[in-house]
C-alpha cells in the first residue's frame with residue numbers, strides 16, 4: 001500500500017502541474033493517472049496558446065508535462081481512482097486494485113463525465129456495482145454481467161470469472177478483447193437495467209437477461225461517486241481561491257472546477273492546489 005503526502009487524481013495539465021509544484025514543496029506525491037480515452041488534450045492536433053510551447057500537439061505536450069513530473073520524483077500509478085474514503089486524518093483511495101493512503105487529495109479529473117444507463121443510479125449497491133474488488137465476493141458462485149466501456153473491464157471480468165458461476169461480458173463501447181478469455185461475450189448493447197424478482201435484468205434491443213449482479217466499468221468516475229460528501233455545482237466542483245473544496249485537505253484543479261476549459265488555467269490551478277496542500281500539511 002503506497003503512502004504519500006499528496007494523491008493527485010488525473011493525468012492532464014492540472015495534475016502534472018500540481019505534481020511538479022508539490023515535489024518542489026517537498027511533498028511525497030502519487031499521481032493516479034488512468035490510461036484512458038477521456039483525456040481531452042490527447043485529441044488536440046495543435047495548440048497555439050500555451051506560452052513557451054508553440055505549435056505543439058496535445059500528445060507531445062502531455063508527454064513533456066508527465067516526464068517533468070516523473071523527473072521531479074512523482075510516483076505514477078497507471079490506473080483509475082475509483083473511490084476515496086476519509087479515515088480519521090487520512091484519505092484511503094482505491095486505485096485500480098491498490099489502496100493508496102494520503103494526507104491530502106487533489107482532484108484533477110477533467111470535465112468528462114460518464115453517462116449512466118437508465119436504472120443504474122438507483123440500483124447502485126442493490127445488485128449493481130462499479131467495483132469488482134469491493135463487491136465481487138458477494139457474488140461468489142452466482143451469475144453476473146460485466147458491462148464495460150473500456151479495456152479496464154477485461155481484467156475485472158477475469159477476476160470475477162474466478163469467483164462467479166457465470167460471467168457475461170457486454171461491450172458498451174467497442175474495445176479490443178483478448179483472443180482467449182474465461183467469460184462469455186454477449187453481443188447486445190445494454191440500454192437499461194431493471195430490478196425484477198430479486199435479479200437485475202440487462203435489456204438490449206433484442207434481449208433481456210437476468211443476473212444476480214451487474215458490474216459496470218468505465219474509464220471515468222463522476223466526482224460525487226468518487227468522493228461521497230463532495231459538494232458539486234452542476235457538473236463542476238466549487239472551489240475557493242486556494243482551490244480548496246468543501247472537504248478538509250481535498251482540493252480541485254483544472255476543467256473539473258469549471259470554465260474556462262483551457263490548459264493555462266488548468267496548469268495555474270494545479271500549481272495553486274499544490275501550494276495550498278503544502279501549506280495545510282505543514
Ligand SMILES: Cc1cc2nc3c(=O)[nH]c(=O)nc-3n(C[C@H](O)[C@H](O)[C@H](O)COP(=O)(O)OP(=O)(O)OC[C@H]3O[C@@H](n4cnc5c(N)ncnc54)[C@H](O)[C@@H]3O)c2cc1C
Pocket residue numbers: 009010011012013014015032033034035036037038039040041043044045046047048049079080081082108109110111112219220221226253254255256260261262263264266
Ligand atoms: C480537441 C481539443 C482541443 C483543445 N485545444 C486547446 C487549445 O488549443 N488550448 C487550450 O488552452 N485548451 C485546449 N483544449 C482544452 C484542454 O484540453 C483542457 O482545458 C485541458 O486539457 C484541461 O486539463 P485538465 O488537467 O483539467 O483535464 P484533462 O486534460 O481532461 O485531464 C484529466 C485526465 O484525468 C484522467 N482521469 C479522469 N478521472 C480519473 C480517475 N478517476 N482516476 C485517474 N485518472 C482519471 C482522465 O483520463 C484524463 O486523462 C482542447 C480540448 C480539446 C478536446
